[in-house]
Amino acid sequence: MNAVRRGLGNGLVQAFLVVIGLVWLTPLAGLFVSSLRSAQDTAKGGWWTALTSPGQLSFDNYSALLKNAGMTQAFWNTVLISVPATVLVVVIAALAGYAFAWLDFPLREPLFLLVVALLVVPVQIGLLPVAKLFGALGLFGTIPGVVLFHVAYGLPFAVFLLRNYFAEMPKEMLEAARMDGGSEWRIFTRLVLPVGRPAIASLAIFQFLWVWNDMLVALLFADSSSQPLTVQLQSQIRQFGSNIDVLAPGAFLSLVVPVAVFFAFQRHFVQGVMAGSVK
Amino acid sequence: MTATTLTKEKGASPPPTASLADRARRLRRRGRVVALLFVFPALLLLGALVVYPVLFSVGRSFFDASGTRFVGGDNYTEMFRDPATLKAIRNTTIWVVVAPALLTGLGLILAVLVEKVRWATAFKLLLFMPMAVSFLAAGIIFRLAYDEDPNKGVLNAAAVSVHDAFEGTSSYPTARGRAERLTQDHDGSYVTASAASPGDTVALPMVGVLPKDLPKNAAPAHPAAGRKAAPGELRGVVYLDFTPGGGGTRDKVDRGESGLPGMKVEALSGGRTVASATTAADGSFRLAGLSAGSYTLKLPESNFAPPYQGISWLGPTLVTPAIIGAYLWIWTGFAMVLIGAGLSTLPRDALEAARMDGANEWQIFRRITVPLLAPVLTVVFVTLVINVMKVFDLVYIIAPGPVQEDATVLATQMWLVSFGGGNNQGLGSALGVLLLLLVIPAMVFNVRRFRRSQR
Numbered sequence: 112m113n114a115v116r117r118g119l120g121n122g123l124v125q126a127f128l129v130v131i132g133l134v135w136l137t138p139l140a141g142l143f144v145s146s147l148r149s150a151q152d153t154a155k156g157g158w159w160t161a162l163t164s165p166g167q168l169s170f171d172n173y174s175a176l177l178k179n180a181g182m183t184q185a186f187w188n189t190v191l192i193s194v195p196a197t198v199l200v201v202v203i204a205a206l207a208g209y210a211f212a213w214l215d216f217p218l219r220e221p222l223f224l225l226v227v228a229l230l231v232v233p234v235q236i237g238l239l240p241v242a243k244l245f246g247a248l249g250l251f252g253t254i255p256g257v258v259l260f261h262v263a264y265g266l267p268f269a270v271f272l273l274r275n276y277f278a279e280m281p282k283e284m285l286e287a288a289r290m291d292g293g294s295e296w297r298i299f300t301r302l303v304l305p306v307g308r309p310a311i312a313s314l315a316i317f318q319f320l321w322v323w324n325d326m327l328v329a330l331l332f333a334d335s336s337s338q339p340l341t342v343q344l345q346s347q348i349r350q351f352g353s354n355i356d357v358l359a360p361g362a363f364l365s366l367v368v369p370v371a372v373f374f375a376f377q378r379h380f381v382q383g384v385m386a387g388s389v390k
Numbered sequence: 391m392t393a394t395t396l397t398k399e400k401g402a403s404p405p406p407t408a409s410l411a412d413r414a415r416r417l418r419r420r421g422r423v424v425a426l427l428f429v430f431p432a433l434l435l436l437g438a439l440v441v442y443p444v445l446f447s448v449g450r451s452f453f454d455a456s457g458t459r460f461v462g463g464d465n466y467t468e469m470f471r472d473p474a475t476l477k478a479i480r481n482t483t484i485w486v487v488v489a490p491a492l493l494t495g496l497g498l499i500l501a502v503l504v505e506k507v508r509w510a511t512a513f514k515l516l517l518f519m520p521m522a523v524s525f526l527a528a529g530i531i532f533r534l535a536y537d538e539d540p541n542k543g544v545l546n547a548a549a550v551s552v553h554d555a556f557e558g559t560s561s562y563p564t565a566r567g568r569a570e571r572l573t574q575d576h577d578g579s580y581v582t583a584s585a586a587s588p589g590d591t592v593a594l595p596m597v598g599v600l601p602k603d604l605p606k607n608a609a610p611a612h613p614a615a616g617r618k619a620a621p622g623e624l625r626g627v628v629y630l631d632f633t634p635g636g637g638g639t640r641d642k643v644d645r646g647e648s649g650l651p652g653m654k655v656e657a658l659s660g661g662r663t664v665a666s667a668t669t670a671a672d673g674s675f676r677l678a679g680l681s682a683g684s685y686t687l688k689l690p691e692s693n694f695a696p697p698y699q700g701i702s703w704l705g706p707t708l709v710t711p712a713i714i715g716a717y718l719w720i721w722t723g724f725a726m727v728l729i730g731a732g733l734s735t736l737p738r739d740a741l742e743a744a745r746m747d748g749a750n751e752w753q754i755f756r757r758i759t760v761p762l763l764a765p766v767l768t769v770v771f772v773t774l775v776i777n778v779m780k781v782f783d784l785v786y787i788i789a790p791g792p793v794q795e796d797a798t799v800l801a802t803q804m805w806l807v808s809f810g811g812g813n814n815q816g817l818g819s820a821l822g823v824l825l826l827l828l829v830i831p832a833m834v835f836n837v838r839r840f841r842r843s844q845r
Binding site for chain 1: 421506507526530534542543731751804832836
């Protein structure tokens with residue numbers, strides 16, 4: 112009797128989770144099917160009507176997208192922003208993280224507490240002052256400007272994460288390296304970076320994802336020649352219905368990269384997102 | 391040769407008077423220089439692009455729109471007077487109250503349930519995946535899903551089919567009865583102007599239906615209109631009193647005039663419904679089993695009700711809950727995975743002991759799991775509160791132009807006021823500072839937790 116009830120309960124749980132899973136999958140499926148239909152078909156009926164008339168589906172939107180100079184430029188810009196912003200954050204934060212963990216310099220403790228405090232500072236508060244600053248420096252509207260802003264606002268979390276990870280290294284390991292006469296730079300590149308690889312991987316994935324998916328920062332700091340995919344797509348939102356043949360494939364293209372990263376590096380991805388969610 | 395000895399004498403071998411302590415001090419100074427070189431890039435960027443902007447914004451928030459005149463706290467009082475920013479404050483409050491609690495609850499339930507199935511990993515991956523999707527792409531996805539037209543938006547398509555399954559459909563929202571034969575009641579139904587008796591055949595003329603809106607199976611009503619009724623029954627047709635191409639006679643069933651299928655017809659006697667029927671493809675109906683007497687025929691209002699159009703998701707009242715729904719899609723996986731990680735660290739023997747004592751699953755959940763998970767739940771909740779306060783892209787993308795004002799939150803309002811046409815950088819800075827003030831408890835919490843962990 113009890114076993115029957117438990118079996119029944121388990122069946123209900125399974126059914127419930129299957130329903131939830133389908134609900135979670137449907138929005139993505141809807142976007143993908145929509146991205147394969149013409150704007151006219153979308154104006155006539157929802158994407159599910161295409162499931163019974165597959166003739167509507169074609170890759171025409173995608174080939175049009177690849178011929179659209181603005182779109183390909185925006186895709187390229189997204190890469191040119193995300194990759195340097197990720198590399199720079201990792202390098203700068205690794206240097207600082209090592210110094211905060213193992214080197215001695217004045218104001219080390221208060222400065223690190225400041226970094227911890229900056230963890231939750233919203234980017235909004237930086238928009239206006241940094242825009243003025245970049246205007247004066249000639250960085251406003253350029254890719255380096257967007258990159259620098261992302262690096263600066265990625266640093267508190269990055270330094271925090273790497274400093275804490277490096278601090279866990281056994282002291283004897285570092286002392287042995289120092290006894291062998293290695294310079295700090297040598298110790299950093301030959302010992303600290305390899306040991307810190309898991310944390311660096313999580314950080315890099317989190318930062319890449321954050322920058323790739325950003326719209327707000329680029330909306331302000333990029334101009335029409337340096338804007339990433341998100342901003343380019345956002346500018347077409349006003350005519351949502353008539354631009355759906357650009358918006359749907361564009362959105363799908365923009366999410367394919369981070370979703371691929373997600374599936375390729377599941378563990379680091381989840382750890383990075385978990386650790387970085389304080390941001 | 392001499393050169394090497396010279397450098398050796400100057401650099402490596404110190405004069406005998408220089409003690410070991412001196413050497414150590416010099417080394418330490420060198421070490422400090424190296425350390426400062428290591429932290430310099432980070433400190434420069436943080437100082438110039440984070441710390442300085444915070445101070446600048448705080449200062450700027452005490453000046454007027456153009457930044458020339460000191461206005462004290464005016465921008466802060468303005469914030470609570472201006473209807474648009476007040477709306478933003480109200481909506482952000484709704485977000486903070488609703489979204490983190492819902493997400494934590496949903497995450498907890500799913501984390502507990504998913505442990506009971508064998509495909510837990512696949513399920514977690516699926517629910518976590520939206521975390522990789524940008525708010526922009528999620529916004530486009532949900533703009534599509536929330537489309538008000540039930541033919542286009544998947545949510546309203548579902549809402550309408552559920553509604554129609556329970557309530558039925560009405561086919562003729564625009565139809566009107568010919569005034570000579572049918573009079574309209576205040577509730578929208580039509581009744582015949584003159585009474586009919588069993589054995590009669592009645593024609594009920596309607597207008598106002600476009601021929602293209604007729605059901606596909608509609609057939610000409612003329613043949614059925616001539617059919618004789620047997621004793622004890624009432625026959626008739628409900629038809630469209632309009633001849634395509636013109637030339638028909640008013641109130642008469644001409645050849646080529648179409649019947650109206652699917653129309654409900656009721657026979658009333660003394661105000662009570664005694665029989666009812668639904669018209670066939672040619673608009674004919676038959677009300678049988680009637681005793682002698684006079685009856686009024688009624689076309690009830692359900693025939694003419696406007697079709698159910700679903701829910702106005704992106705209208706002014708529902709737009710914020712709708713966007714929160716999209717946010718749930720993105721963040722539920724996060725809450726579930728984090729809570730699941732906490733769940734796996736719970737002491738197994740406590741749960742087993744409770745089971746041995748005969749506690750049921752619900753009691754275990756309420757009395758053991760939730761209290762033990764409280765620290766994890768707090769972390770999830772606090773993290774979500776911080777994130778929810780800054781929500782920007784989703785609102786910016788999902789809310790269509792006209793309802794943007796109804797959906798606005800602090801982050802979008804700050805953007806609109808500073809850059810999106812408002813051009814009031816004084817008020818914009820004040821809104822930025824408000825956002826910062828809201829996260830200060832989290833800042834203090836982080837610093838405290840860190841200091842405690844260092845002891």
